[in-house]
Amino acid sequence: MSTRDELRELARGFRWGRRPLVPRSAEPYTEPHEDVGFPTDWARSKAGVAARRVLLRGGMLPIVSTELSLRVYGTDHLEDVPGPVIFYSNHSSHLDATLIMCTLPERWQKKTGVGAARDYFFDVWWRQAFTALVYGGFPIDRGRGGQTAITKARELVDDGWSILLFPEGTRSPDGHMQRFRHGASRLALELGVGVVPIAIIGAYQAMPKGRWWPRKGRPVVTMRYGEVLYPEDGETHQHLSARMQQAVMQLFDEDRTDWFHALTRAERGETPSLAGPVGASWRRTWEGSRPVPRRGRPRTWD
Numbered sequence: 001m002s003t004r005d006e007l008r009e010l011a012r013g014f015r016w017g018r019r020p021l022v023p024r025s026a027e028p029y030t031e032p033h034e035d036v037g038f039p040t041d042w043a044r045s046k047a048g049v050a051a052r053r054v055l056l057r058g059g060m061l062p063i064v065s066t067e068l069s070l071r072v073y074g075t076d077h078l079e080d081v082p083g084p085v086i087f088y089s090n091h092s093s094h095l096d097a098t099l100i101m102c103t104l105p106e107r108w109q110k111k112t113g114v115g116a117a118r119d120y121f122f123d124v125w126w127r128q129a130f131t132a133l134v135y136g137g138f139p140i141d142r143g144r145g146g147q148t149a150i151t152k153a154r155e156l157v158d159d160g161w162s163i164l165l166f167p168e169g170t171r172s173p174d175g176h177m178q179r180f181r182h183g184a185s186r187l188a189l190e191l192g193v194g195v196v197p198i199a200i201i202g203a204y205q206a207m208p209k210g211r212w213w214p215r216k217g218r219p220v221v222t223m224r225y226g227e228v229l230y231p232e233d234g235e236t237h238q239h240l241s242a243r244m245q246q247a248v249m250q251l252f253d254e255d256r257t258d259w260f261h262a263l264t265r266a267e268r269g270e271t272p273s274l275a276g277p278v279g280a281s282w283r284r285t286w287e288g289s290r291p292v293p294r295r296g297r298p299r300t301w302d
Helices: 003-013 024-029 046-067 095-103 125-135 147-158 183-191 237-256 259-267 281-288
Strands: 069-073 086-089 112-117 138-140 162-165 195-201 220-225
Touching: 046 095, 046 125, 069 095, 086 095, 086 183, 086 237, 095 112, 095 125, 095 162, 095 195, 095 220, 112 125, 112 147, 138 147, 147 162, 147 183, 162 183, 183 195, 183 237, 195 237, 220 237, 237 259
Parallel strands: 069 220, 086 162, 086 195, 112 138, 112 162
Antiparallel strands: 195 220
16 A cells, blocks of 8 residues: 555544534434534634634635635725624625625724634634634534524624625525525614625636636636615515515626616516526526626737
8 A cells, every 4th residue: 555545544544524423324323412612712712803804815815816716896885884783695605605704994904804604614723713803703503593693693793893694595506596594684674784795797707616726727706795785674584585576686687687777676576586497406506506707898819
């Protein structure tokens, strides 16, 4: 056996995370284990913020700018927005959080934390540390009531931190936007903060579910930041969630056409849906995988 094969065999047998070693068939008979969670407050200290800005500006941003044709619009909407907000967007790729954190203006970048799925991003020690440090992340229990995440979000907002959430709950399997869950709207109503819509166009085509690196050819990915939405008096979380989803669809429509036509269609209630075609899963995936066309100014070498 070569040295490379020996190292691979060693890595296969090493316990990289904190997953239980009890066989699945024996789990019903084991004593309950108290999960104390992974501490993340250290990542939001002054040293953690400084390290995160270096990693984002000096590491992540150059990588995504090299591997993708990245275009960012609408950050001017954030210039006069006071206090902490909840950023939210459609979710179709593992690129999404990285793209948002890299393109946020400096004022927001250094005080924004990402709500990440506990069962995936906080399951093993190295992914826990990476998520906390690079994204200022805190865990969200997708399959539970989420009270721990609400308590942590309230603490962050009280400290002047903004939050990034993905209301769909999980990545889209076919590139089309899924129905928004109401956790983000409930949180906005409870905390009394505004929500900022973000449309990420092309991330699924660049790195869909199942890939760990963007496709070759520098695929086009467009980021569009919208105007902040504030909860209205007496508004229900269902109505706010519908407004949040409509705002993201309008940004997609704006990217396909222009600001004026997207606005007039929204006023008439004619914004195109992002739910995708009804039919077989292969057709939905086919439609969702269509390459994003290159528009705007030509490349320097063209």
